Amino acid sequence: MRKAYTVQEKLDVVKKVRDGASQASVSRQSGVPAGTIRGWIKNEEKLQSAAAECHDSKGPQTKRIRGADDTTLDKALFEWFTQSRHDGIPLSGEILKVQAQKMSRQINRDDDTFKASDGWLWRFQRRHGIKSITVSGESKSANVESAAAYPTILRDIIDTEGLQIYNADETGLYYRMLPDKTLAEKNDPRQKTGFKKAKQRVTVLLACNKTGRHKLKPPVIGTSKNPRALHHVNRSTLPVVYQSSKNAWMTAYIFKDCFFKNFIPAVRHYLRQQKLKEKAILLLDNCPAHPPASTLSSHDGKIKAVLLPKNTTSIIQPLDQGIIKAFKSHCKRKLITHLLDSAMPPTDYIKTVTMKDVIFTTHYAWSQITTSTIDNCWRKGLGKAFDEDFLGFTETDITEAVAKYKDYAGEEALDVDLSSVELGVACDNDLPTSESKSDDQLIEDARSRSDDDDDEDEDAEPLQPPPGVPRRTAEEALACLEVSIQYIQQNPNSSFNSTTLLHAKLLLDMMRRDVVKSKKQQCITNYFK
Template sequence: MPHKRSAPSKDSTNEAKRQKKFKTLQEKVELLDLLREKKSYAAVARHYGINESTVRYIKKNEAAIRSTVAVSFCDSAKKVTTVRNKNIVRMESALALWITDCRKKNIPLDGNIIREKARKLYQQFATDAENPGPSTAPDPQAFQASKGWFDRFQKRFNIKSVSLHGEAASADTEAAQKYPETFRHMIEEKGYKPEQVFNMDETGLFWKKMPSRTYIMKDEAKAPGFKAQKDRVTLIMCGNAAGYMMKPGLIHKSANPRALKNKNKNLLPVYWMHNAKAWITKVLGSNWFHQCFIPQAKEYLHNLGMDFKVFLIMDNAGGHPLDLYYEGVQIEFLPANTTSLIQPMDQGVIRAFKALYTRNSLQHLVDAMDTDENFTLKGYWRNFTIATCLSVIQTALKEMKKETLNACWKKLWPECVHDYKGLSPEEIQHEAVDKAVTLAKILGGEGFEDITQEEVNNLIDAHSEPLTDQDLLELTESVSEEEKEVTDREEEEQEHGLTLERLSQIMRTTKELQGMIEAWDPHMVRALKVNNGIDAAIQTYKTVFTTMKKQRQQLPITMFLKPIKQSQHETPPEDDLSEDTTETPEE
């Protein structure tokens, strides 16, 4: 009698089932961005370790996904669509941003304060003139911010310990006094050197903001839809106790702004990231850690001949992942509410950088005024793009001295600090503010010619003020998908990068410039010196031009022939883009 096979148990059957791989909204947007970059469905599926049919299903729901992400702050959510009131969804996103901002700035909160803020935000969003109609603007009194709603809100956004009362949320002086001893013990135990100890913190930068009293801000504020002074990015700044500043991470609201068309994102003076609110999230924080921090730390320590042994300290803000791991890296979080007292980046580094950024923004304006006969301040400022901003950021970073960065570790690790005269953060800030006032007077006009140091300082400190309701309104506004698609099409139609023809034009223009200098300057020695400098500066492009010219000469003639259009009766070859008629929805 044949042996009977025992039926598999229910538990073993379940174990054999393939576990579903749920994607967060942020991951789905990144997946969709890969498809926009012309990656095949199969390639994207392999990259994420999911079925190709799942990729197609996500693509099919692209509009709903992007629309939800545009109004939602909770990027870790997995649901794509919901029947919930859109104004409540948007209000909750704004409220989460506000809570994160307040905790970062040590502003005391409790449940009652948060619920009252929720009611106020909902009323503003529900009665917003941009959302008329009963379907999108229900009765503001319909939302009561009940305790039950508050409990569900906490779970949805993973907000813990928000019941802070009175001074509990303000700076914790006692903890800040005790922690440096704990910190030194960890440093000594593992034998870390100043070059191996890093601190990271993020900050908002209103990169196109001027003092409100200046006439360009007064005039522009009257224009409908004007938001230039509110253009905001998030900078992730990181440096070590020896005074080395890493290339910062930058979070912009757009993946491909027009001003950076044809630019290689890997060759910018910042590590480029994006989300709809230009706000740090756990996903972007993890991205920065693995793709920006680790490579730079490895290269830096390798060049110094030191082992890759890193101690990274950061605060426990909402956008900082708590589960980061990399071999050779020890991560420690500062005690709650001590950031403003002992975190090095908050002891003058960030403020000194913003002071230099403000001064260099004004210097950029003055330089443009000196070189353009048709210069107008309003016209120039309207064309001050994110590309200009990156140029100003790079200049400000170059002016940050290692002695200044080192001085900011005085409260946390005084033993590693060298007392340099004239290079403290306070002295750098004061010098930059004085220079900014001088440059403003050169620009002239209402609000500039009589600008004061106090107004410049207020502008620098504006980034540390709590987010206003208007800020939250703008941060949670949905960006038109149609506008994004138009921008993408325009970018795809443009030819990218340095072509042979463009390099040739650069060479011709350089020769014309050198000819003008030689013909017009009566001082022959000076003219020769300048032309020699131009030759040296342009040599890199000459080399690229020669290389590309040789490559074109070596190409087969068939590369320049147009392919014959395939007959409709012929069967196209199979590739990674072949359609899969079976769809297996992910959710």
């Protein structure tokens, strides 16, 4: 008789393999077929997500994870719960049941048969890790004293538990907006002539650890579920995690999905690689889109979220101390660089920027943030938690930054006014990344996530439909790559260096293997036709 294994049993077997044991030996010890173990390893992320979403002690022991019967209601109600808790509203089980019944009537109208029973409430709380807690009488507002006291609290947590510290925060990005400042001659009649600001936006979630050695793949949230630029693109190969919502805002559902499906597996993988304890906390601000910290924890409780004191994030949150600003600076510079390289008028160029461009610009900008920048920002915000102080940027740091700028600009280098640079980077600093929504808006957003609609590009100013891009073969890609390598080798004075050539040759080897795999094996009967 075939045995049904619990989620926890599957994870325990996978962990033994991850710890170095061979699949054959684990199979003999556990009595699980080797093929079954391979399947569990392949689906480890799904198992982690399933176990993490069951927060009670019996959750990982279940053999089947039961989802919500009405996914639209489930998502809308959880968003409402997160929003209400952010506003400091005490909630009970009876209040949840009344709100669920109300939302169900709005969703299903005359076809509503939903009953908010005690059993339904128990399953809803179990799915989302909602616990009953005592609400303290503290004021919602926080002050500078809270920010000053928190590093000591964090240091006690680190000393007690010996874990890794991460921080995550959202930022909005106008990915087509060009600077609204320009240099001009004093008597130039066109000095105030500009162009309409393009306000197409995305929200980017950045996360990293204290040392800066682990920068996680950033989720990018657009308005379109299936942007035209990503048609026929394998999204698992993208350098970001693409998500979507109606206004390109972060939502509690998206954040929870990213935490369990991306953050926890990525952190476990990194800690295993570094041979560190698999224990970590993620510091979060009190954004309305962030679910309660009690709902953000791995199944074993070793990786969890902790909320910073309210209204203190601008003072102590590491990402707000300069990391996000540096990230946006690289994004803006990349946009300007591509504009100059295109030799197109700005109004024409910005219409050609697609979601795929945004994704790779985001990846480039995030990769340019150095470990020293991240470490300095952590010191500035929470230095006392690590017995480290932020001493500011030295004269050498400033000199090197100026030298890099002049080297980048060459003969075009200008004596740039610092205020104009600040304004160019800060144009989307106040861009909202979440909002408080009505019941109707929550239900509409939940429906849009549940529907498998094939929506198109989200641009406010529609692009001209691009010509049909044919599906390229492995042979065509290989031929183009070989020509590119020949060009690099024949032009030693070009901007490509030896590292670029090495990467191109590694890619060439991979492409050759793909060409071999793509060729169908000949049958012996083919030779007698």
